[in-house]
Amino acid sequence: MAVDRLSLDIPDRSITVLVGPSGCGKTTTLRMINRMVEPSEGTILLDGQDIQQQPVNTLRRSMGYVIQNAGLFQHRTIVDNIATVPRMLGWGKDKARARARELMERVGLDGALAKRYPYQLSGGQQQRVGVARALAADPPVLLMDEPFSAVDPVVRKGLQDELLRIQAELGKTIVFVTHDIDEAVKLGTMVAVMRTGGHLAQFAPPAELLSDPADAFVEDFLGADRGIRRLSFFPATGLELLTGPIVAVDATAEQVAARDTAGAPYLLVTDQEGRPLGWSEPGELTAGNIRQAELLPYGRPFVAGTDSLRSALDCAVLSPTGWAVAVDAEGRTAGVVSQQTIGEAIRGAHAERRASDRAAERPQAGKDSRVAR
């Protein structure tokens, strides 16, 4: 039995991720939703209706399915691949193609690729075509089976961001299968961790998964650094940023001397626009003659408004001085913060989360479709 007594409430207009070790029945679950596999017992409800009641091909055309390795039609051009389902639904050729071109833009594909054939595309581009093809008839439900597993990490990150953006714009109900827990945590509104035999190990929002794994299996599956990963869910906005230990590269001797370093052993040198250049010990600085080549590297800055405590901590760890640099959206320095301050913020955030968890019961996800067997 590939999937046994699985019961899931998949929330509407959000991304539900099925994650688990290879062979645990994720693909089978996904295929049950569009009836490529029929359950031997149990029902699947979509908007309260049993999917068994619908003609099977009507059901399938109302769900976009993104298959592993894209599964494109090698004998059709990119536009025609994307236009497949609209054409089957009886759209005219021109309308379907126009729609296909619109979708190419939406998933970030150059329009010049429209007349190409799949073999002329890179793996990442093919995945995008797969996503566009699934979106073509504007289905309310999108099923995605390890859609990004065949591409390199950089392209994968791009595709993930793209998916989140598309989801924010279109509000689809997405069921996303992966065996990559990082991907699950990044994309999922809700994450279902499955174990072999199609049993549900835990179904929870990613932050809760990381903070309260249900059992040893889930904990093991989350990996050794779940504490660090969990920090992605705490915004860095609360960090107290210091602006004292910052000097512009063209500062005068008096300005340098007047800096209140607030106990920081280093000063951050910025250019005239405020973009960080590097760290220096205060004694090493000669006003009017700051040699940029001699500054210590500042690592990778984090964006104060949008990044998480995880990024902030990462910046501090990467920085040779142990201090992280915060920038605004334009890349201008917003302040600096020490590892120690970040550590305090983490402890504070954890305490606050525990308190709020106790106070309010966990918010209930909306009930929409239900998978049971």
Add this chain to the structure above:
Amino acid sequence: MNGFFDIPSDLQHSWLGLVGLHLREALLPVLAGLVVSLPLAQLCVRFRWLYPPVLWVTTVLYAIPSLAFFVLLIDYTGQTELTVMIPLTVYSLVVLVPAIVDGVRSVPQETLAAATAMGFGPVRRYLQVQLPIAVPAIIAGLRVATVSSISLVSVGTLIGNQGALGNLLNDANIYNRPELAVNAVLSMAALAILADGLLVGLRLLLTPWMPRRTRTKPKAGRPDPAVLALEDAAR
């Protein structure tokens, strides 16, 4: 009166007439073979157990000498073109059925899954996905079948001069005009090469979706159709 293209009057055709006749007798059987093979191959794909016995039967039929077919058929169809074309149709199956089955089976699993997931029914999936993707394999089969059919027509000489260009071989013997034999062999070779070239062109036309650079030889080890033609001429 003894030129290269002067055809003895007993054949009742000019050289060009013989060429036309030859093409008809060679190509109609391949076409008929294709029409039979397509559904037969689809059955073999659909019901896997059917494929080995079908393959076995086509091979056995291929092993029957054409003369035996003629003896069998002549009571029904007489000394006509049809008597020549029926065995040729049967022979073409041994190439066409496996070519189509392999072609259809070579469609990647995920392509089929994608088609199913998008709501393709079995018929639509066969016609719009499997068959187009099998085109290169089918045409590779057609090339071999066509070329061997062109050379096999000659055996029709045995039943009242129904061998088209092949009759020239017999006449070369009777009238002691060896140039007629040379004419027959060269003409058939030219037809075979021409037909093969046209099929290659057809494939290029039908498969703009294939990578162009890696298309040197579809299958290593498959003998060149033109070579096969010369071998078959001995049948």
